[in-house]
Amino acid sequence: MPPPLFPPAGRPGPASSRNNKLKLPAHRMTTATASGAYPFLAEGGLGAEGIYIGRDVHAEASFVFDPFALYGKVEGFTNPNVLLAGVIGQGKSALAKSFALRSIAFGYRVYVPCDPKGEWTPVARALGGTSIALGPGLPGKLNPLDAAPRPPSVSETDWAGEIRKRRLLLLGSLARTVLGRDLLPMEHTGLDVALDAVVTRAAESGRTPLLGDIAATLNNPDELDTAGGLMSGRLGDASRDLAHAMRRLVHGDLAGMFDAPSTVTFDPNSPMLTIDLSRLGGSGDDTALVLAMTCASAWMESALSDPNGGRRWIVYDEAWRLMRHPGLLQRMQSQWKLSRGLGIANLMVIHRLSDLLTAGDAGSRGRALAEGLLADCSTRIIYRQETDQLHAAAALLGLTSVETEAISHLNRGRGLWRVAGRSFIVQHQLHPHELALFDTDARMH
Template identity: 75%
Template sequence: MSVRPRASASPLFTPHRTDRRTNRRAKAEFTAAQAKARHATRPETRHTVTGPDPELQPTYPAAGRPGPASARGGRLKLPAHRMTTAVASGAYPFLAEGGLGAQGIYVGQDVHAEASFCYDPFALYGRLEGFTNPNILLAGIIGMGKSALAKSLALRATAFGYKVYVPCDPKGEWTVVARELGGQTIALGPGLPGRLNPLDAPEKPYGISDEDWTTEVRKRRLLLLGSLAKTVLRRELHPMEHTALDIALDQVVAYTQQTGTTPLLGDVAFVLGSPQHLDAATGESSGRLGRAAEDLAHALRRMIHGDLGGMFDAPSTVRFDPSAPMLSIDLSRLGGTGDDTGLVLAMTCASAWMEAAISDPTAGRRWVIYDEAWRVMRHVALLERMQSQWKLSRGLGIANVMVIHRLSDLLTAGEAGSRGRALAEGLLTDCSTRIIYRQEADQLASAATLLGLTGVETQAVAALTKGRGLWKVAGRSFITQHLLHPAERTLFDTDARMHAKDREFEYFEEGS
């Protein structure tokens, strides 16, 4: 219980012998003291206030704090702080970025700058510092829109005169895109009429002598045969096996030049399985080379009589058309059983056939897209072919695009320090453009390590929504929202089967 303070005033005592003026002043002071005492003893009155609660009223009027403390009129002075643009972009990696310019393919919107985002690897090469190659890595979990981005880049690139090649389409999604652009699609698989001869000799580029071109074609054919054998045998070839391949290929080429035909894989396998032909070429009769080539002959037999029989051991049913805007090779009939060996062999042959077709550096600039590249990361032979194409991208005028799900897919190429791991990480190093869509929480650490992401970038990758990705272009960072045209959205719909309506069945009664 609170105690109310009390005030009192004693009677006025006026001493004798005081003048009148002093008495009046004393009486006035006494009267004021009495009035103060009466007001002090009264209970506190509460005034009813209408409107908002007084405690919620603003502390200062709308015009701001009055007086010298208002910080107006230039009275507030802070010390100046200077920093370089490199430091500013490190502190604010997205807000401080000015973009890549308006030249190139329209992708969408820069989320932080709220401006259009355009990209063209051929236009950026030589103009952007640190942009050393046109190769692209595209990674993202399922359903975030990475396939739509790859197809959109390919479709819009044709408007700039670029050609698009898809050497491996494991799911058959690029067929409809190629058809809409008026391009070619070769479907390979058991029971299909499509045939590709990987030993086809391409057209000789302008300015190369016949002798030099013959040597180049021979080297490419040997590399292809070696890649096929290593994929099936799952090991490196021995020196005598390399010799057997050389001799077998030379004998087949010499025979086809006399008959005016084209070398086939079956011809090479026949020579490898005939010790007398190999011994006759070396001038020996011991049969050592024939015994060394037995494994090679059986390895190539799968391409002739095995599950891939007929697809790559016959003359090509389609000739490469360099004027076609897009060419895709549909391999959706292969690799559905869980064993990727057949798919990898088909990819190796298809890649070799397409490389021979696009080897002319004067044929213009082209995009080569490896969709679902994660399926081949465990096969060193195909990684070696991809590395060669990555290294020659500038000389050939091609932009390679590698599409994977997770950054950790690169680590499945082999153990640390292995040949496969080194090749996979080399492909990543040779990509000046890294496009990262959303990654799962358990993948963020490996993604940050492989790509050198900052803490801000790592948090951004974890929170990306559909169609939004982190673009790392020569060390510069962008958060970009990919925008699709309604026609593109329909064309690139990979969830059509998920949203398809159930088929309607008609039930008939017996006897109807």
């Protein structure tokens, strides 16, 4: 057995090792070089401005963080978005919730567009916010085709174009997710034509368009062919699969929830708004939940289009479920591009870094989207990863071997924070009130 590195006091190690230690020349290097070997050495914190998170384990100091304060001040910090990854039960949601709670004290607002476990509802209630519960037999309904209110700086024509683009992106993503494949060129045209026909008709009767109207139009080949003009005689046939895909959202397990005028009006002054999808009913099939998450997100994101809405957080807890569907990733990524100009930061919670890779093989569009989304997160917080995930995590995030080693040994509430290329090990500290409010273990018992 090799002698211990630091022999206990009063019991010196073998003479040879003691002498070797004394003869070692002092090794000097720049902090930049040292940080490669030992990344936590060269850090002086991120500044005193921000929201208290807990303890910087290596610096023995408080760790505070505020992406809005760092944005534009720290080199390489190009966006306020945060990726949070870790195995189940490590305290990812607890961190997101305490970050949300503490942000509200700074005047931020917090939005949780899809909460599949219903665990954010007590948090919203405690903070004077609102929760909308969706599920069979519940009164709440959301129309994902609701038009976002027009910001005063944008002309009516431009805004109409923007809304059309967003609706098409949503419809295309939903259809791709149900069909499990990319849309064919004629199917794109079919959706286009159906949307325009439905919007025109809805405007004439003073209603908002609904997913059910789109499904009905897609299911009516004659109407599509007439509306399609030059494509006449073919568009109706080419849109058959689309019609079936849309039917899934209108009938079946999601019936009524996303196919009716919204029963909720968005209150921009509420400090927190969450959408509780825990009563959706588990059919064993993830697709219904994932489609519901997408519709709920689209509705909420469009309500957040006010550029004067202040600093806001959108928390995508359990976002890993969406990662497997390139159509949904694409929608999310365009939403993130829009949100930057609106003072909105996104926090995305996943389990493993390889969740990002399930969107497609290397070189595929899904993979490119996932990597783009990762690049859109200047802050990456890595909680404990399974041993077989370490390699993927290190490769995707460009971690040093010391960092990789560190993330295999993290305890609950402790994570590797990579903020624009700098590294910290941070222990998230929960106040007893927070602990009681956030306890997800209690529900399991």
